[in-house]
Amino acid sequence: MDVLRAIKLLKEEGYKYTDKRKHMLQLFADEKRYLSAREVQEFLKTNFPGLSFDTIYRNLSIFVDLGILEETELDGEKKFRYTCPSGKHHHHLICLKCGKTKEIDACPMEKVTTDLSEFQITGHKFEIYGYCSQCTA
Amino acid sequence: MDVLRAIKLLKEEGYKYTDKRKHMLQLFADEKRYLSAREVQEFLKTNFPGLSFDTIYRNLSIFVDLGILEETELDGEKKFRYTCPSGKHHHHLICLKCGKTKEIDACPMEKVTTDLSEFQITGHKFEIYGYCSQCTA
DNA sequence: ACAATAAATAGTAATAATTACGATTTATAT
DNA sequence: ATATAAATCGTAATTATTACTATTTATTGT
Numbered sequence A, B: 001m002d003v004l005r006a007i008k009l010l011k012e013e014g015y016k017y018t019d020k021r022k023h024m025l026q027l028f029a030d031e032k033r034y035l036s037a038r039e040v041q042e043f044l045k046t047n048f049p050g051l052s053f054d055t056i057y058r059n060l061s062i063f064v065d066l067g068i069l070e071e072t073e074l075d076g077e078k079k080f081r082y083t084c085p086s087g088k089h090h091h092h093l094i095c096l097k098c099g100k101t102k103e104i105d106a107c108p109m110e111k112v113t114t115d116l117s118e119f120q121i122t123g124h125k126f127e128i129y130g131y132c133s134q135c136t137a
Numbered sequence C: 001a002c003a004a005t006a007a008a009t010a011g012t013a014a015t016a017a018t019t020a021c022g023a024t025t026t027a028t029a030t
Numbered sequence D: 001a002t003a004t005a006a007a008t009c010g011t012a013a014t015t016a017t018t019a020c021t022a023t024t025t026a027t028t029g030t
Helices: A003-012 A019-031 A037-044 A053-065 B003-012 B019-031 B037-044 B053-065
Strands: A069-074 A077-082 A091-095 A101-104 A119-132 B069-074 B077-082 B091-095 B101-104 B119-132
Touching (some): A003 A019, A019 A037, A019 A077, A037 A053, A053 A069, A053 A077, A069 A091, A091 B119, A119 B091, B019 B053, B019 B077, B053 B069, B053 B077
Antiparallel strands (some): A119 B119, B069 B077
């Protein structure tokens, strides 16, 4: 996923291409790590001092729907990052301080031998947590 | 973990054995599934109409510290369940509606081949989500 | 059993993340 | 350039969680 493709997706789905959306997309493309709504506000407040959370959350939600962003929840907070370029299903090793990630190759679902048939499965989550070298230094 | 052992642990660590704690422990022992703070309040409100969230959360936190309860976070909400009797490290298949669980045998950490050395690992989470037979019927 | 004491609790307020809403502004198509 | 529907702002509402103070209560030693 790159910014040009994200813009294309937005327009194809009938969403307007606004300055705020442009900057949000660029921010995630630049940072390539999990960010909270508050962090988005902080990054963009020099350009958009009055940027409201309504706008931030609505756009984050649209970006997730379009597959532009991936979402997770860390410590009770929603976090978002640019979808990894590989495109295929994957999981993450995540720095709890800065949101930096590393892709984990295998998906544990393939190895599960437990009988899951009693449940109608809708999804799963596998994340490894820690602190990256910058954040422990 | 059974209620008697939980009570023993509480006393050993210098906590008082109160009626509210007794009922909370019994509730989790009976239900054997993930419950939210609000659900705890609802279950106990006939016996304790004025039971405050301060009390509920403080006790939940103590129980987690003592290993009596396990904690997770689903959809932005903290959920708690009685620690599984097996005692060893495990993961869960979880019903998103009622909190019922099934233990998953394998831990995916054993199979990870990705190099994790760039991070100082502190933990991981593996959960499978779905709806149990009662909740889909 | 009784009194002393330190912890637990109720009632309520504060905090924090997220969602919602009416009025206004703006991107886009014509 | 204009019409129009979507996007945004400013702010309020909502929800889960945590915090605070006065009061109550479980425990301990006598």
